[in-house]
Amino acid sequence: MKIIFKIFILFFLFICTFTQKVFAEDLYKVTSFNYDTSNAFILLTVPDTVEEPVLKSIKVVKMENPTRAYFDINSSVLTTPRQDWSFTANGLKQVIVSQFSTNPDVVRVVMYFDDDFDLSKVHFYRIKNNIIIKFKDIQAKNDYFQNIYRDDHASASDFYEYLTMTTPDVPKDDVVTQIQEAFNTQHTSRKELKLNTKYYIDSITPKQNAILLNGFGTITIEKPMILTNPLRIVYDIPNTLVKGSIRNTEYKIGENETVKIGQFSVNKARIVITTDDVKKYIPIISSDNQSLLIANTDKIGNFNLFSNISNMISYSSEKIDSQTNAMTLAFTAPVVHGINRTNEELTLYLYNVENYNENDFITAFKNTAFEKAQISLIPRIGLELTLPLEQNSLVNTFLGADGKALKIIVKAPKKQAFITEPTTPAPVTQPKPQGKGIRKVVIDAGHGGSDYGAIRCDINEKDITLDVAKQVRDMLVKKGYIVQMTRDGDEYVSLQDRVAISENFEPDIFISIHVNSSTGTEASGVETHYYHQESLMLAQTLHASLASAIDTKNRGLFKSKFYVINHTTDPAILMEIGFISNDKERAELNSPARKKATAKAIVEGVENYFKQIK
Template identity: 30%
Template sequence: MKKITAKFLLGIFSVFLLINLCFCTSVSAKSHFVIKQIIPDSAGKLILVTGTGNQDVEFKTIKLSNPDRLVVDINNAMLLGSKKSININNEDIKDLRIAQFSSDPDIVRLVLTANTNDVLKKIKIRKNQNTILLDLNELKPTNIAETPLYKDREISEYSEENITAQKEILVNLDINKINTAKDPSEQEKEALIKSLQDKIDHNLVLKKVKHFGNRVIISGTGILSITEPMILENPKRLAFDIHDSTVKSSELLQPISLRNGDFLRIGQFDNNTVRIVIETPKPETYKTIISPDMQSLLIAPENEVSFLEFPDSDSIGEIRDIKIINQDKKTTKIVIISAKPLIHNLKHNNFADGLCLDFYNLKQPKKEVIYNLPRTGQFHGINFEGIERYPNGSRWLFPLNRTTKVQSKLSLDARVLEITLKDVMPVSSWRSNYKLGVVLDAGHGGQEPGAIRAGNYEKNITIDITQRVKTYLKQAGINVIMTREEDETVSLKQRAAITNTEDPDVFVSIHINSSENLGVRGLETYYYTPQSKALAQSVHAKMVNNINSPDRGIRTARFYVIRNTAVPAILAEVGYLSNDSERYSILTEERKDATARAIANGIINYLKSKKSR
């Protein structure tokens, strides 16, 4: 009986204790401010921290530096869920984080990181029952779309294997197989497209394709993002991708025959990519232009571009501001602000022409605006041209580094264009006391072997000697840029463009000569512009004094690489491969090293004399 009574009393005590704990927990929960949501408004003007519970929310603020941030500690509060990091649509705010800072006492900490301490002073904090309001009204909202409007392609994206290995839903790219290829049934296409749409939340869904003669307009819902168009061979065609996109219906996958005989095809290349291919003998003549609302893409030959279907197609803009923002050694942003929505086309030609930006409704800015823009490792100035048939337009030409990749974004109102120039490798730090440095050009390379005698290729000898020259110059504290570092094909135009982009003190091209007259041997140095004569004299003198070969003199010539470079430029012929005795000498380590040392010393002497003037 005693045991039963003890068990009964123990049970009563346990129930009482459980009820008491539940009551205490309930009271405690009611006394807490339970944070359920952190809501930034889309305009970047306000942040709301909302919850339930305590009607009298208490908090304290602390301002910290390195980095500049505002800390808001909310007392007697609990965060529903885990810690969060929230994007704020405001260019003055870097990020916003919230987390349960402690559990005894219960404190939720909100940390807002700003660009400067002055930004923190402009933030106002208020409370309204179960809500804390952070007022950012005095700060600058960001209205640049997060999705890139344009970005450079990755080389691997457009390999021939990738182009031909299309998914079955992609229309066959070979024009000769149009009549023989069997497309999947409409039901299969629709099922596949629906499965893609069900699996992925795409940034853009393409819904309409309109065809007017040689003009095609592709429209959808969302924001377009295209890659740099690529010209491919066999058959000749222009190809580019629309990333993070899908087509709404298989009807959009039908090939389009243009009035000029070209073919345009749209294909769902993979789950996230729509690929556009134009088969044409003149791919370089086509323009791809995104509408100001970023929902339509115009594809047309350059002489047939028209924007009647675009919103704000008749507006004429003027420059409000141009900003050059040097983010770090590898990255520069160019921000172009217009009074009206912009209609533009962006084209990046590596090496040769840099970045070409066509504004069809924006006139060239005043010269003083451009002259005052700061230069950076990626931004080297702007040249301007007119656009035929568009008197209110302008063409902007940006010389770029070889390694620069381009990406652009457009504001939601289409008035602000943000172009990011980012080098794959950091811009060289020119360590010498001279202006910049030296561009060395090893003649020929890749598919251009140069002179060939007895199984010996000029391209292999020139890269060997040029690498040795580079070593000697670097030992002297001079930075060196090579037009090629290995056996690769680099066009003459590319070599000149590399030099003009890097803007060195001098350009030196190294070659081995050849002649039908097998008895000819000796050293020759060529220049074209008067400013290059002193460099030619300095290098040639060192070669003649240090290489056992006849002096054939300094001459002028119209070689492309020395005629199209803006800096002092020479071309050195360091012997004749066609002469048996000189060929044997050129191939020896002693001769190659003596040649490299002579050229390097000639360059160094020239730079020293230039510095002392």
């Protein structure tokens, strides 16, 4: 506990130590752990403060019965709770990182393997202050990259649920428990660990036109979402836990600008910045990847972001497969970088980089996927690197463990065959006819169980959607339809499972029922989402039925890439049956009359739809 407290002091250090954490004692502090499934390695970050590098003397001891390997880090303390990870990959079964003794201070790392595991596959070495353990022979240049930024298109369904700030089931004030939860939740059942990063946000420092987050672990940030009315930008940080006492506090960071950080789900933090300058706010990552500043790029000149100057010294590209290419850049000193992702391009701001060789850069990327990359030095900003992107590309960026390399992986979208076909509007595809008029319908009640959906005044989206869904089911069954529910009780069903249930059932149509929410209280009304063209008629018909039956605003149809309507093969729609954030509409949504009228309208819509397609 004392040690945990000590590390907290760090987070109050001023921003000028953004790139360098300074410790008061001559002890190594093991601050961060990272397991990367793609490369099968474990990384421990140990800030180095003593003259004689003790880490150099570390010896790995390999033993049989059970097959295991361990090493001790002398003169070191663990600044997080004991780590106990379980694995089912690469022959690795378990890793335990613990404070082996306190006098002297020794941290011990023990790895257990399958009995037949070849211990000669375990490689130990260090890059700067990072201890790296590799489990198979892999190319050295990929060893130490950590995922910093990723496009997460699978979570597009979050767009309409940005206000759901579910609090995970951990005691709010027990910091140690929270950290343990953050680092252990996904592998308590010995399932394969699939975490790219782990991060614990311990402190938030509001600044003029910026917000600084400090914590430990390593940060990965996702593609932002921009929301309107009021304008705000949303950044998600996956695999992250926010300290209980700083959740959902609103900070003022400028004239009419505020920021709020919530625990969006058990393992995801969400940062919402309300500002008219949404597109100006970008994430800026420290070279040790433990601090994150989200700041208005126009005003970034006011911040002292770094204490060291770096030069870009090497440039290379690599074709990973027909769609995927990687660019790797190396530097003389750790870089502090900002990431600006838009639909058209990715821009990296390398704030402390002063030099590069333009000719080498151009030559390196000539005739590669990065040929259109542009680079320039901008006074008082640093180096700016811009990569044009095709729409629907997937971008991942990585930072080297020593902060001295950046890797950008771009996956281009699959080329669709129909794009080359004539552009005459295709008739709406007729869904497959079903014999004897017996129709199969999947009803998907949004959320459930631990996933409450949007919550206002103790009224939960998951309860309203289930209630309406069950009424729709009962009415359809009475009319002779075969109905499959994705859930018929208050239980958690993943989006993947919802799709799987539907695919197995092979329905004629899929209808997902949700309740909308907004940060304000004014928004109200119904809207219907579809994604695939063949779902358009279903969306039009059901939306018309709902909008005419319910006395609320008709917000119209939207083409949205929500998971359940994107991944299902049959015509599929997602209906938002009203706003829980609007006091009047919430009361109505929760009333038996509105629920019944909504169910009835959906059923009438289904009937009309099947009449149209015969």
